Amino acid sequence: MQGNIACAEGALAAGCRFFGGYPITPSTEIAEHMAVKLPKLSGTFIQMEDEIASMASIIGASWTGKRAMTATSGPGFSLMMENIGFAVMTETPCVVVNIQRGGPSTGQPTMAAAGDMMQCRFGSHGDYSVIALCPSSVQEMYELTVKAFNLADRFRVPVFLMADEIIGHMRERIIVPDTVEHHERKSLQPGVLPFHPDDDQVPGFPEFGKGFGVHVTGLTHDERGYPCATNPKLHEQLVMRLYNKVEQARKEIADYEVTNPDAELVFVTYGSPARSVEQVLHDTPGKKIGHLRLKMVWPFPEHAIREFHDAARFIIPELNLGQIAREFDRHTSVPVVSVPKLGGELHLPSELKKLIGVNE
Amino acid sequence: MSYEDWYRQDRLPHIYCAGCGNGTIINCTLEAIDEMGWKKEETVFVSGIGCSSRAPGYIVTDSLHTTHGRALPFATGVKMSRPEFHVVVFTGDGDLAAIGGNHFIHACRRNIDLTVVCMNNQIYGMTGGQGSPTTPLGALSTTTPFGSAEPAFDLCELAIAAGANYVSRWTSYHVKELTKAVKKGMETPGLSFIEAMVQCPTNYGRRNKFKQVLDQVEYIRSHSMMRQKYLQLMEQGGAVPDNTIVVGEFINRARPAMGVPR
Numbered sequence A: 001m002q003g004n005i006a007c008a009e010g011a012l013a014a015g016c017r018f019f020g021g022y023p024i025t026p027s028t029e030i031a032e033h034m035a036v037k038l039p040k041l042s043g044t045f046i047q048m049e050d051e052i053a054s055m056a057s058i059i060g061a062s063w064t065g066k067r068a069m070t071a072t073s074g075p076g077f078s079l080m081m082e083n084i085g086f087a088v089m090t091e092t093p094c095v096v097v098n099i100q101r102g103g104p105s106t107g108q109p110t111m112a113a114a115g116d117m118m119q120c121r122f123g124s125h126g127d128y129s130v131i132a133l134c135p136s137s138v139q140e141m142y143e144l145t146v147k148a149f150n151l152a153d154r155f156r157v158p159v160f161l162m163a164d165e166i167i168g169h170m171r172e173r174i175i176v177p178d179t180v181e182h183h184e185r186k187s188l189q190p191g192v193l194p195f196h197p198d199d200d201q202v203p204g205f206p207e208f209g210k211g212f213g214v215h216v217t218g219l220t221h222d223e224r225g226y227p228c229a230t231n232p233k234l235h236e237q238l239v240m241r242l243y244n245k246v247e248q249a250r251k252e253i254a255d256y257e258v259t260n261p262d263a264e265l266v267f268v269t270y271g272s273p274a275r276s277v278e279q280v281l282h283d284t285p286g287k288k289i290g291h292l293r294l295k296m297v298w299p300f301p302e303h304a305i306r307e308f309h310d311a312a313r314f315i316i317p318e319l320n321l322g323q324i325a326r327e328f329d330r331h332t333s334v335p336v337v338s339v340p341k342l343g344g345e346l347h348l349p350s351e352l353k354k355l356i357g358v359n360e
Numbered sequence B: 001m002s003y004e005d006w007y008r009q010d011r012l013p014h015i016y017c018a019g020c021g022n023g024t025i026i027n028c029t030l031e032a033i034d035e036m037g038w039k040k041e042e043t044v045f046v047s048g049i050g051c052s053s054r055a056p057g058y059i060v061t062d063s064l065h066t067t068h069g070r071a072l073p074f075a076t077g078v079k080m081s082r083p084e085f086h087v088v089v090f091t092g093d094g095d096l097a098a099i100g101g102n103h104f105i106h107a108c109r110r111n112i113d114l115t116v117v118c119m120n121n122q123i124y125g126m127t128g129g130q131g132s133p134t135t136p137l138g139a140l141s142t143t144t145p146f147g148s149a150e151p152a153f154d155l156c157e158l159a160i161a162a163g164a165n166y167v168s169r170w171t172s173y174h175v176k177e178l179t180k181a182v183k184k185g186m187e188t189p190g191l192s193f194i195e196a197m198v199q200c201p202t203n204y205g206r207r208n209k210f211k212q213v214l215d216q217v218e219y220i221r222s223h224s225m226m227r228q229k230y231l232q233l234m235e236q237g238g239a240v241p242d243n244t245i246v247v248g249e250f251i252n253r254a255r256p257a258m259g260v261p262r
């Protein structure tokens, strides 16, 4: 199965019943697959006029209680930014898939990159926190898409599936489970104000059509949902809550794989470079090499670094100029070596071996 | 019930300036809804950003106050996933025709079963009176200090060309006609576009020689001409006065539509 199809299948299995999108390489297969499958499941597929509209449409659908998703790549992702911020501010669960390609601008439509890792975290204006998942296999395209929907509903945030062209277009055998985990969007309790948070800092969801009569606005709002844009205290409280509801769960929701935690030399990867590192480990059984593979990059699992207690050097191959290496470096005093690679091709295992002094 | 039952009493007073025409348009829309007998829990208001777009916040139903220009794609998401909902969009001339122009064209083309009410004050009200795509040639605004040099949009003709099923234009003076038009729009499957010309005393009237609120309302009234008469005059090659506001029903048809409840 192709990575993009696995993503679409994962979404359908997770109960996604609304897809709004706009064609863009290398993500288009996801939209095409949803266009075929959704009508048969009484779902809605709609090709919007651009990515601004796509993002808007899934937010609208989400408020009617549907699990909703869009898929895009760099140029479309840039267009989505304002409405992603709206989803953050209004606490609208939704899933945004970005099959990353080379940028800036139109760049390399058919080649892989991971240049939008910071954009997905910080791309919309204002302070906020989001969740981003990075698959490094076709199996994970399926699994992490399912997970994205569950996290979106639990935290009421946009969740990003930050894949790349290689994973999106790669074909691998996968195991499709009979059932998938389903985390229900918790409903607003009668008598509670629509934006009054529970202990987990997440308010119950007042689905449209259920008689809640909720006003949803991107303006700073009070717990009734009413605009209240000039009260400094209220704004601070709201933004801190939106930020903390994700950040306080950082440890609990972290998703990563640790190989050889007692190694001195440790590779750190997310997305397709993990495949090259796995090859390096496979080829050098006599050498103890550690591997921290992040499946969730945001919120950044800084505590995972401490699992490598003997680490003397972290090596981070990325398909960008070191976006996550820089983030990683903030959290450790151990030397961090960034191995950026632009152009759309993966780091060759031989390149990585040379870097650590293994001759073939 | 009356239109007053649709207001969120705990949100009043509203932000509109004294003499603003928006309140009239909201009243007319709510009156039409009331006559339609829609249930509150099945009615959703959606808007973009602007003075006009603040309207949903004063109404008791579920509502989405979204981003500038994007009300229609948000409304498309709501309506396409729940066709049984009645979805009404409030928008302004800048919101709909400038930043949201492309969405307007495509919502009309798809002919989504929405009722779109545009409060056209010919100016950017919320941001303090800059020129909009409907600011008349020669009119003064903060960004057209020497008179607008840009020809203006005719939003009704645009909606027709793009494919909306129902299109009409009235003004804040024509309360009864406007209410009827909104109701007719709501009864028509497909996209209904109702343009309501409104006075903006603070940001348009003040700069364009309307000393009193009523001066601008009177101007709107006296420059309004029924569409039939206008078409007749045009056919006869007669002279149509400058700055004529053509009012009435522009089109009522049955193009294929989307999001119509089965």
Ligand SMILES: Cc1ncc(C[n+]2csc(CCOP(=O)(O)OP(=O)(O)O)c2C)c(N)n1
Binding pocket: B049, B050, B051, B052, B053, B068, B091, B092, B093, B094, B095, B096, B119, B121, B123, B124, B125, B126, B127, B132
């Ligand atoms: C993307 C974006 N650009 C600009 C603005 C600033 N802005 C707010 S309202 C507005 C214009 C409103 O004019 P109109 O749509 O005609 O509505 P009115 O206030 O006149 O009812 C603008 C430019 C914004 N909120 N978002």
